[in-house]
Amino acid sequence: MEINDILKSFSEKINITVEPSDDGVYTFEVDEMIISFHILPELDSIVLTGDIGEPPPENLENLYKVMLEAQYLFNGTAGATISLNAENNHFSLCKALSCKILDGDSLYEEAEHFVNTLEVWTKLVKDYRGVTSKVEEVKADDAPQFDANSFIRA
Numbered sequence: 689m690e691i692n693d694i695l696k697s698f699s700e701k702i703n704i705t706v707e708p709s710d711d712g713v714y715t716f717e718v719d720e721m722i723i724s725f726h727i728l729p730e731l732d733s734i735v736l737t738g739d740i741g742e743p744p745p746e747n748l749e750n751l752y753k754v755m756l757e758a759q760y761l762f763n764g765t766a767g768a769t770i771s772l773n774a775e776n777n778h779f780s781l782c783k784a785l786s787c788k789i790l791d792g793d794s795l796y797e798e799a800e801h802f803v804n805t806l807e808v809w810t811k812l813v814k815d816y817r818g819v820t821s822k823v824e825e826v827k828a829d830d831a832p833q834f835d836a837n838s839f840i841r842a
Contacts (some may be wrong), residue, residue: 689791691727691734697792698799718803721810732787736799738806740770740779741813751816766805779813781806
């Protein structure tokens, strides 16, 4: 399926129009979190990104350790990657998806898992106080479920 067809089908499934910004990024809000689809036509891929938030000023070594442990074999990130955005010093969640295996339904499922994972990590960073030495394994399935008809708002 072509990238534009996948996005059109996804847009119809969530019942909103997902249009690109001037820089070609498709952005929408989910439970007060901004999710973006970056289109990489040269790789026939869609990259999902979401802002996890700014790291707290104290005890970052432990938080970084927890995040790196979660990245190992993607055990705590549901296949996504956590990184630090040098432009704003915020953590970011990112997941690349090949359009060769996507359609509107599978993009919806991937976006739902991505949102769940982003929600878990956003809460963890927001509530982090640097006092814990280990965080339980974080998986997208552990995140709260939401109504599929209302999880995305234009």
